[in-house]
Amino acid sequence: QVQLAESGGGLVQAGDSLRLSCVPSGRTLSNYNMGWFRQAPGKEREFVAGITWDGPTTHYADSLKGRFTISRDNAKNTVYLQMNSLKPEDTAVYYCAASSIGGATRPRWYAYWGQGTQVTVSS
Numbered sequence: 709q710v711q712l713a714e715s716g717g718g719l720v721q722a723g724d725s726l727r728l729s730c731v732p733s734g735r736t737l738s739n740y741n742m743g744w745f746r747q748a749p750g751k752e753r754e755f756v757a758g759i760t761w762d763g764p765t766t767h768y769a770d771s772l773k774g775r776f777t778i779s780r781d782n783a784k785n786t787v788y789l790q791m792n793s794l795k796p797e798d799t800a801v802y803y804c805a806a807s808s809i810g811g812a813t814r815p816r817w818y819a820y821w822g823q824g825t826q827v828t829v830s831s
Contacts, residue, residue, distance in 0.1 A: 717825030730804030
């Protein structure tokens with residue numbers, strides 16, 4: 709069992725940046741492929757970004773390429789999501805998740821989830 713905890717969300721203005729962090733309790737993340745998802749009110753949970761267990765391979769939702777960057781520091785047992793040039797449509801609860809499948813983009817491929825952190829972008 710892997711328990712994940714996200715942090716770093718908050719209320720920002722359009723154009724600002726935020727960095728989200730995801731840390732586990734009880735287990736190391738180094739064996740897992742990690743992903744970030746988001747869910748806005750009334751919408752389905754959508755894939756944001758993913759990174760393989762060893763870090764060199766990342767993948768993104770096409771609409772977010774160039775603004776969001778996923779990274780991991782296995783020594784610190786932490787996964788990050790750097791979000792730049794935030795827009796009001798980025799407002800959502802952001803979740804990190806762990807998977808045994810590299811390159812996974814669908815929520816059902818992720819076995820472990822955090823509780824989420826709220827990101828609100830005002831115009």
